[in-house]
Amino acid sequence: MSKKAMVYIQSGGPTSVINTSLYGAIREAQRHPEEIEGIYGSLNGVEGLLNDRLIDLGKEDDSTIELLKQTPGAILGTTRYKLPKDLHDEQYGRIIETLKKHNIGYVFVNGGNDSMDTCYKLSLLAKELNLDIKVMGVPKTVDNDLAETDHSLGFSSAAKYVANTVKEIIIDAQVYRRGKVFIIEIMGRNAGWLTATVDLLPEGFRPDLIYLPENKFDVEKFLADSKRIFEEKGHVIAALSEGIQFERDTSTARVDSFGHMQLGGAGADLARIVESRLDLPTRAIELSLPQRAYSFLTSKVDQDEAIACGTIAVQKALEGMTGHMIAIKRVSSKPYQVKYEPVDISKIANVERVVPQSMMIDDTHMAPSFREYCLPLIQGEIQVEYEDGIIKAAVLKKVPVK
Amino acid sequence: MSKKAMVYIQSGGPTSVINTSLYGAIREAQRHPEEIEGIYGSLNGVEGLLNDRLIDLGKEDDSTIELLKQTPGAILGTTRYKLPKDLHDEQYGRIIETLKKHNIGYVFVNGGNDSMDTCYKLSLLAKELNLDIKVMGVPKTVDNDLAETDHSLGFSSAAKYVANTVKEIIIDAQVYRRGKVFIIEIMGRNAGWLTATVDLLPEGFRPDLIYLPENKFDVEKFLADSKRIFEEKGHVIAALSEGIQFERDTSTARVDSFGHMQLGGAGADLARIVESRLDLPTRAIELSLPQRAYSFLTSKVDQDEAIACGTIAVQKALEGMTGHMIAIKRVSSKPYQVKYEPVDISKIANVERVVPQSMMIDDTHMAPSFREYCLPLIQGEIQVEYEDGIIKAAVLKKVPVK
Numbered sequence: 179m180s181k182k183a184m185v186y187i188q189s190g191g192p193t194s195v196i197n198t199s200l201y202g203a204i205r206e207a208q209r210h211p212e213e214i215e216g217i218y219g220s221l222n223g224v225e226g227l228l229n230d231r232l233i234d235l236g237k238e239d240d241s242t243i244e245l246l247k248q249t250p251g252a253i254l255g256t257t258r259y260k261l262p263k264d265l266h267d268e269q270y271g272r273i274i275e276t277l278k279k280h281n282i283g284y285v286f287v288n289g290g291n292d293s294m295d296t297c298y299k300l301s302l303l304a305k306e307l308n309l310d311i312k313v314m315g316v317p318k319t320v321d322n323d324l325a326e327t328d329h330s331l332g333f334s335s336a337a338k339y340v341a342n343t344v345k346e347i348i349i350d351a352q353v354y355r356r357g358k359v360f361i362i363e364i365m366g367r368n369a370g371w372l373t374a375t376v377d378l379l380p381e382g383f384r385p386d387l388i389y390l391p392e393n394k395f396d397v398e399k400f401l402a403d404s405k406r407i408f409e410e411k412g413h414v415i416a417a418l419s420e421g422i423q424f425e426r427d428t429s430t431a432r433v434d435s436f437g438h439m440q441l442g443g444a445g446a447d448l449a450r451i452v453e454s455r456l457d458l459p460t461r462a463i464e465l466s467l468p469q470r471a472y473s474f475l476t477s478k479v480d481q482d483e484a485i486a487c488g489t490i491a492v493q494k495a496l497e498g499m500t501g502h503m504i505a506i507k508r509v510s511s512k513p514y515q516v517k518y519e520p521v522d523i524s525k526i527a528n529v530e531r532v533v534p535q536s537m538m539i540d541d542t543h544m545a546p547s548f549r550e551y552c553l554p555l556i557q558g559e560i561q562v563e564y565e566d567g568i569i570k571a572a573v574l575k576k577v578p579v580k
Numbered sequence: 581m582s583k584k585a586m587v588y589i590q591s592g593g594p595t596s597v598i599n600t601s602l603y604g605a606i607r608e609a610q611r612h613p614e615e616i617e618g619i620y621g622s623l624n625g626v627e628g629l630l631n632d633r634l635i636d637l638g639k640e641d642d643s644t645i646e647l648l649k650q651t652p653g654a655i656l657g658t659t660r661y662k663l664p665k666d667l668h669d670e671q672y673g674r675i676i677e678t679l680k681k682h683n684i685g686y687v688f689v690n691g692g693n694d695s696m697d698t699c700y701k702l703s704l705l706a707k708e709l710n711l712d713i714k715v716m717g718v719p720k721t722v723d724n725d726l727a728e729t730d731h732s733l734g735f736s737s738a739a740k741y742v743a744n745t746v747k748e749i750i751i752d753a754q755v756y757r758r759g760k761v762f763i764i765e766i767m768g769r770n771a772g773w774l775t776a777t778v779d780l781l782p783e784g785f786r787p788d789l790i791y792l793p794e795n796k797f798d799v800e801k802f803l804a805d806s807k808r809i810f811e812e813k814g815h816v817i818a819a820l821s822e823g824i825q826f827e828r829d830t831s832t833a834r835v836d837s838f839g840h841m842q843l844g845g846a847g848a849d850l851a852r853i854v855e856s857r858l859d860l861p862t863r864a865i866e867l868s869l870p871q872r873a874y875s876f877l878t879s880k881v882d883q884d885e886a887i888a889c890g891t892i893a894v895q896k897a898l899e900g901m902t903g904h905m906i907a908i909k910r911v912s913s914k915p916y917q918v919k920y921e922p923v924d925i926s927k928i929a930n931v932e933r934v935v936p937q938s939m940m941i942d943d944t945h946m947a948p949s950f951r952e953y954c955l956p957l958i959q960g961e962i963q964v965e966y967e968d969g970i971i972k973a974a975v976l977k978k979v980p981v982k
Contacts, residue, residue, distance in 0.1 A: 192755050222757045251751035258756075342971055343870055349653035349973060350869045353594050354660075355624045379970060446848075466865045467752045468745055474876055477969070556969035567879070567958035568781060569744055571751060 182283025182310075183216030184492070185232060188252040189223040189289030189296060190319065192471040193332025194339075195484035197253050197572070199288050199316050201246040202488025204235055213496055218280065218579050223257030223289075224296050227273045232280060232579040245572035247481060248562045250471035253574055260292065261299050270303055277311060280579055284312050284495045288488075290319030290330070294503060295527040301501035312495040315503030315523055316487050320470040322371035325529040326521045327505035331487060332470070334480035334555035337375040339472050340364055340465060341556060344376045345383045347463060348415055357413025358459040359404050359452050363445030365469055366391060367421035369532045372469070376417045377544035378553055386414055391421035392532050393541040397451065403542070405456055420444050473569055478558025483516070490518050514554035584685025584712075585618030586894070587634060590654040591625040591691030591698060592721065594873040595734025596741075597886035599655050599974070601690050601718050603648040604890025606637055615898055620682065620981050625659030625691075626698050629675045634682060634981040647974035649883060650964045652873035655976055662694065663701050672705055679713060682981055686714050686897045690890075692721030692732070696905060697929040703903035714897040717905030717925055718889050722872040724773035727931040728923045729907035733889060734872070736882035736957035739777040741874050742766055742867060743958060746778045747785045749865060750817055759815025760861040761806050761854050765847030767871055768793060769823035771934045774871070778819045779946035780955055788816055793823035794934050795943040799853065805944070807858055822846050822866075875971055880960025885918070892920050916956035 186203055188196050200219075207214045217235045220226030233254075235243075246253065262269060277285070287297035294315050301313035317327050320336035344362060351360050362385070364373040370390025377388060386407050389395055400416070407414045426447050449462040487504045494502065502520035509515040537548040563570045588605055590598050602621075609616045619637045622628030635656075637645075648655065664671060679687070689699035696717050703715035719729050722738035746764055753762050764787070766775040772792025779790060788809050791797055802818070809816045828849050851864040889906045896904065904922035911917040939950040965972045 192752050225757065250748055252755040255757065256755045338969055345970060346652055346874050347869050350594050350873045353654040353658045355657065382975060463868045467749050471752045472748050553968060559966060564961060566955060567740055568747060573784060
């Protein structure tokens with residue numbers, strides 16, 4: 179077998195562990211110097227292949243590679259660029275040119291549904307042109323909406339962040355005798371997995387109301403419930419997915435200088451409705467970017483699995499596999515045990531998995547089966563290295579591949 | 581000396597370590613059973629004294645007291661209630677009744693400027709009526725605007741949270757080739773201490789622009805700087821205090837059903853201005869409640885000093901001191917060393933300390949002297965105990981004092 183180079187692609191939204199999967203792939207590749215002649219990173223996802231912008235990860239210090247495990251984000255840069263359907267499009271010509279120029283035999287795409295579409299197209303391209311290039315996927319998305327895998331890398335850490343941070347907010351929310359209606363907005367356009375994680379909190383630290391986009395959101399019921407709970411407890415904690423749908427009161431919406439309607443986030447808009455309809459003090463809190471990429475609350479389970487998926491993707495590619503994503507299959511919840519299985523990528527690309535109704539009791543509470551599913555994922559803490567009180571992050575030299 | 585009870589009051593906004601000062605005070609009181617006959621907590625600040633709502637902290641489990649060190653918020657509940665000026669007001673009669681009923685000889689008020697006003701009034705009251713009651717203050721505020729102390733308890737942990745969280749946001753903000761104008765809103769109405777802490781970040785992870793309320797905010801200059809930086813780097817990171825003043829564009833403001841103008845936060849409103857004037861994508865991120873009370877990023881320096889201030893307040897009261905707050909005085913920055921000194925509370929109540937101009941280079945950058953001042957405060961991490969992946973928090977039994 180002739181020596182080939184590998185290229186790693188990070189794609190879609192960042193997470194706490196996308197760089198940890200990269201770490202796993204690099205370390206495994208380093209164990210196979212007889213087969214892998216170069217370990218490259220593609221800058222800004224597939225854009226790096228389109229524009230021949232690759233960096234040589236072999237030129238990075240070993241200490242930098244170690245720090246990848248505590249560096250959130252997407253250190254190679256990422257993209258939401260979608261490749262054309264037609265495999266004869268000139269863009270694919272440019273990609274093949276880059277792959278051939280650098281003698282690349284292994285391509286790894288680390289991403290969510292959309293990115294698995296990129297992965298799928300690249301694998302089809304290699305097959306159609308009979309190129310000796312193996313294309314493998316590594317699952318990732320805090321939304322946890324990838325099909326065919328028990329859960330996605332990055333979700334478990336985001337879940338740990340969301341649950342713990344909401345707990346801190348709830349503690350804060352209770353300090354005054356007369357509190358507010360707190361509306362906490364959590365990521366998830368179509369799938370409410372991340373919002374549901376607040377159900378993992380112990381009693382006394384759990385939101386009063388939980389809203390997932392899987393259910394119809396009833397504003398009137400929400401207002402009635404909020405009023406009742408406020409009268410009982412002096413405050414209300416509602417956790418909701420950014421994707422819940424309700425009629426926005428456009429009469430109070432801002433209009434920008436171009437005449438576009440400027441809606442707030444779901445939480446902010448709902449807070450305005452509570453203020454105007456119930457005349458209660460409110461506070462909308464958007465967990466925003468930190469929930470998807472934050473090093474301090476990385477779940478150890480997530481870290482271990484991210485390393486494993488990166489490692490196994492390289493192993494399988496070296497064995498000759500292509501067009502598959504490494505999926506996580508649960509063997510048991512108690513004790514928590516998983517195995518890793520390659521799954522045909524055509525089954526995953528562009529498919530979205532939402533929270534099943536069986537994991538909900540009603541439209542504001544999760545069922546015990548959700549807890550059984552999710553609790554094992556947020557277990558364990560990682561040790562992180564600080565410098566001057568600030569957690570250290572990897573910084574790449576980014577030496578271009580000539 | 582006859583045995584007396586003590587009562588502890590938490591007042592104003594919560595922090596990461598207000599319960600840690602309480603821990604220090606409880607542990608010190610337990611070392612003096614011959615002088616202190618009861619360790620009580622006042623529920624919701626001075627409201628507990630007004631309404632005779634005290635709980636017996638001696639009835640709490642030892643493990644609960646230990647957990648106070650990793651429980652943010654204000655476990656006794658707090659208040660923003662301001663006592664009347666006139667010491668002959670009937671409210672003081674009710675307070676004295678509560679103090680006498682429970683044989684209280686020591687009162688501790690843990691709070692910021694407004695709370696030190698409460699502390700001051702109570703100490704005056706005791707003196708005027710010749711009551712054998714010692715009243716001592718423990719400094720606290722994430723705003724760091726208390727006079728006569730090098731810094732306030734709670735600020736150091738908030739600083740560690742803000743700097744580290746902004747670093748994570750900056751990492752996330754850089755993953756796409758074409759980014760956004762990110763506007764990060766940080767607490768601080770009149771004093772910009774907390775916003776300034778982003779200057780502690782290492783190069784490459786520091787915001788491009790920093791705005792404190794101590795300086796006049798120039799919208800036009802901000803827009804010009806944002807445009808220039810976006811063209812250079814593809815994104816902009818601006819960190820600003822919630823208290824910066826600028827003309828809000830009320831033509832695009834929402835009006836609620838009562839006809840009240842609904843302004844957003846400074847960051848959200850500024851983002852709208854950038855969108856409409858520069859036509860650039862923006863994202864406003866409010867660090868919100870977690871920045872003031874979050875257990876995971878508690879500074880070890882803050883924890884140690886919080887315990888020390890609680891401890892020393894009890895010691896000084898037992899020595900017969902009253903009407904003083906335990907201030908932190910810096911002996912040296914390298915190595916970092918402090919001493920604790922009681923300061924007459926009349927010098928502190930209602931006084932506000934802002935960031936001096938000497939700590940700024942210009943209106944968007946901090947001077948090295950700020951770094952020298954602030955960096956020692958965010959050093960050291962605390963070990964926290966988890967249960968099922970969630971950090972444990974103390975829950976009090978709250979046994980009422982009869």
